[in-house]
Amino acid sequence: MAKGRTEIAELGEFGLIDRLTAKFQNKNKSTICGVGDDAAVIEASKDKAIVVSTDSMLEGIDFDLTYFPPKHLGYKAVTKGISDVVAMNAVPEQITLSLGISSKISVEFLDDFYEGVEFACKEAGVDLVGGDTSASMTGFVVNITAVGRAKKSDIAYRSGAKEHDLICLTGNLGASYMGLRLLERERRVLQGVDNPQPQFEGYEYLLQRYLKPRARYDMVESLRKEGIVPTSMIDITDGLASEVLQICKASKCGARIYLERMPLAKQTTALAEEMHLDPVVAALNGGEDYELLFTVPLDKREQIVSLGCIDIIGHITAESTGAYLVTPDGNDIALQAQGFTPKR
């Protein structure tokens, strides 16, 4: 072919998606929101919508089976799927699972994987309603589609943030990333050792956050009880910096978030110190926290504070001012997004 070859790294993940989906136009009136949010929004009835999201987890990229127990992997797949539904402020109700199974995978492995899926489904009140299994030449491939439901007026898009809105965050950041770093360190250290005894004492929370994170479906209910519909919302999968930028791009706004308000767990800070890493980098770019980042109007401050488990980490600014992390000594550091670039 006469065409040149452009590497995906030249565009980056987000540039690539923009390029590939630019030509598509929605034709069906049942399509309320298409590409560009955490989930697609589809008309169900006059006042209700169904949201649909799809995600993949690929062996060697998203997980390493040498230290990822299959039961946890099944649990995490469900979390990854329903977290996108939750990020639309919708209630997750169904999932489908599509697996690519290589020959090294045994029936017992799959039994364990599905035990984790079942546990997560029960916990979240979600039904497994379909799927597909096929052979895989290489690694274990998991694809999860999650379906949820909400009143149309309750759906939180990425695009509704307004100047002066408060930027809110559930839970804490960076723990999942530090859990992964810990697992990788122990694997490296113990390579070739007979009867290896990895050292995880004191860092159990980090492992749990990486291996068995829970989606924040509890927040959908908490927000509804308070009568709050976020002006924008997204879940933290690629790291806080990337998600703030996604909201800024979709909402055509800027943002200022404050370093000293960044919620970090004690174990995150402790392990980062031990490994000579900056915990703030883990928080900004680590990802896979499955916490919720959302914005609300300024007058909701008291209600948000009363919920107890939410930090207000910054506020929305005009688009022209850009998106920055503000340090305690008053420096502004421009936020930068990270997407994937293909490995090997």
Next chain:
Amino acid sequence: MAKGRTEIAELGEFGLIDRLTAKFQNKNKSTICGVGDDAAVIEASKDKAIVVSTDSMLEGIDFDLTYFPPKHLGYKAVTKGISDVVAMNAVPEQITLSLGISSKISVEFLDDFYEGVEFACKEAGVDLVGGDTSASMTGFVVNITAVGRAKKSDIAYRSGAKEHDLICLTGNLGASYMGLRLLERERRVLQGVDNPQPQFEGYEYLLQRYLKPRARYDMVESLRKEGIVPTSMIDITDGLASEVLQICKASKCGARIYLERMPLAKQTTALAEEMHLDPVVAALNGGEDYELLFTVPLDKREQIVSLGCIDIIGHITAESTGAYLVTPDGNDIALQAQGFTPKR
């Protein structure tokens, strides 16, 4: 671990799915139909439902990029997704695409792939509403989720076939499989040849059926115009034999299909003869035809015949009689299902 290791081949694909999903129970009242049909059925409103289906295509298993043009692959991915929606007698309206991208994939490859996706979407009146791209360590991975809509009373499950119902089939069978065999033959013959010139003359239809099959969404409209709701329906992905058995299992019935009524295209028979293959085996076990197999009550015979493009290939019997292919000389051959077993 003390547990033994059971190979997936010991259970087979269908046995595996039954085992893995046995423990799951649906809890949400919005879940109308879960695992076990072409697509899940989810409540949309009092009289309408949304159907959701998910499918994977993995490089090296479902396609070989040495002879599968990316544009056709994109088209076929859409077909594979929406065919499951059509098999529920629903109108496909949205798809999401999730890709695993290895480093050998260029931006230009993806441009072509998405051109095929866009073409298929336009043709079928379907919107691309979401997706996900991630790196893949090994091959190109495509996952497609399709969403459709129907009146609850129009949905055709696998489970509604009744004794004496007519077994109907759209189009013809085995052409896709023969197209694949042709591509594989030419690749083998031309391996290592400079400037290879594959010989496809006279078999263009077979290639088109393998590389660029169209889902039978036209039939959903035709059936609705005739006021016919099939008592059961399934699409032909694993081969006629497997699909007949799926309907028999779900509907608790038997079936008799007649060899002389098996619709075969001229090119299918011609290439099978040239390659010393039995075209009936291609029809029964080849798969990927994306035609529809469905049942209707006996009194719909005239209406079905009047539609023109449908063959009545047999009828439903009592469960105790089993599922058979009847040859012109009166022999009964028991139908056998094929599922995947992991390769390598």
